[in-house]
Amino acid sequence: MLSKRGIMKSLCGIAAVGLFGMATLASAQAQNAPGILQSILQRGTIRIAVLGSLPPYSRVMPNGEPEGYDIDIAKRLAEALKVKPEFIISDIPARVTALQTRKADVTIADFTRNVERSTSIAFTNPYLVTTMRLLLPANSPYKTIAEANEAGIRVAISRGGTAERAVPANMPKAQIIRFNTQADELNAVLTGQADAMAEDNFYNGNAIKENPGKLREAEGDLARAEIAIGLPAGDADWLRVLNLFVDQFNASGDNKKLFQKWFGFEQPPIQAKY
Template sequence: MNHVPARRVTCLVMLGALLLATALSSIPAYGQQSSILSDVVKRGTLRVATVAGNPPYSALGSDGKPVGYDIDIANLIATSLKVKPEFIIVDSPGRIVVLQTRRADITIANFTNTVERSTVIAFTEPYVVVGSIFMVLKNSPLQTVEQLNDPKYKIGYPRGGTAEQIAAAAAPKATKVRFDTVGDAFLALKSGQVNAQLMDSFQNSTWLAKEPAALRNLPGNWSYEEICIGLPAGDFDWWRILNAWIKQFNASGENAQLFKKHFGFDLPRIQQEF
């Protein structure tokens, strides 16, 4: 065995201790880390991005304040965190941008979790799962989506959502018309500006129930979409807290009650069997 001089051992130990101390000093203490949660608590507000003109998920009430299913969810989350909600109205593409730029802490806006979106932001587990259905006027000559697949027919949907890809896959030859909101697309259908509207299956059921004499659906469900809360990527603790809240919200029955209040029918199963 070779013997290392005591003086050299002492120097090596001191150097090791110095390197360890330097490394540890570069890691912030847990309670001192800059995180979305700590910013929310310090600020006293939860900044929530949502969209207008998307009932019954979210819309502006007569007083100009946001109302709807997603809005009630945001209020419940803020209450759980003991802060006040602060709503930021965005368009469909803005739901992502506002999280990337950290101008909002969460997005609750009928927001589908997709692989493409998940490369730039994060999502919780879903609180509802929807499909996509083509709605037409009652007196429309259209009977199937296959008939709709013709350049002479126009499909309306809001810009920046998943409807664009779904419409392109289901009826690639049809003429596509983009609108700022779901509500705008619906008005365009009723006024004859478009021949069909592609929309969330839950919204579809709600609006169809209100005007059964004027509207009907074309057969088929054209998507499977998990509606989730969006949040900035990279903050695991913030995701962990929100995801735990969603799990409890779903399991407690509170989601089912809130859903029925806004949609008028029972919440279908969130986890589907394949």
């Protein structure tokens, strides 16, 4: 028989985790900081969360400095505010939690905005619009997304990304295989562990170029995604400044130039047609 003490010990452990959660909550709520804009101007630096490895959006160079399209946008933002950029290299969870714990003032990290996500952080207007498409091995027999769906293929996707809804909606017969990084998805396709992957067409274009003769895209689109700058929820003043920055960055043609520099082709239109 199990002893009462053993069971009590288990219950105490479970209670401790609950308390830890509450403590995190309490410390987050105890913060009563001034507005983010004031903090940045007083500090003279803006803290920007970026991804460590998502070229050409961002990557960390051997000397430890980040570079890429998102990094150049961050530098423009710092320049416009007349402060110094301070980069916080993050992964997929950290680019979000850095905002929620106020360790970062903004996140510029290929963020796809939607209403569900905007209940926990805020997003600016988009600076990029991507189209999700199906990336296949070059020798795959399927020409279109519809054909691939009929065959019930295995599609590699990013956990919790745009593909979570887009793939079942467009390919109800496909079997979904989830990975943490795009590199793992691509490995799965190249080694035959998946029949295809669903990623944005900019990523796909790069992958096709880097694996000559091995990959191609299927005809048809899976989803449209709006890429935006993320910021902590609840600071309307900071959102006002960032939206003005994004709007002028788009309208001035600076965005087009940076995009051309990092992706090597012309930026598709940001405005939706409806």
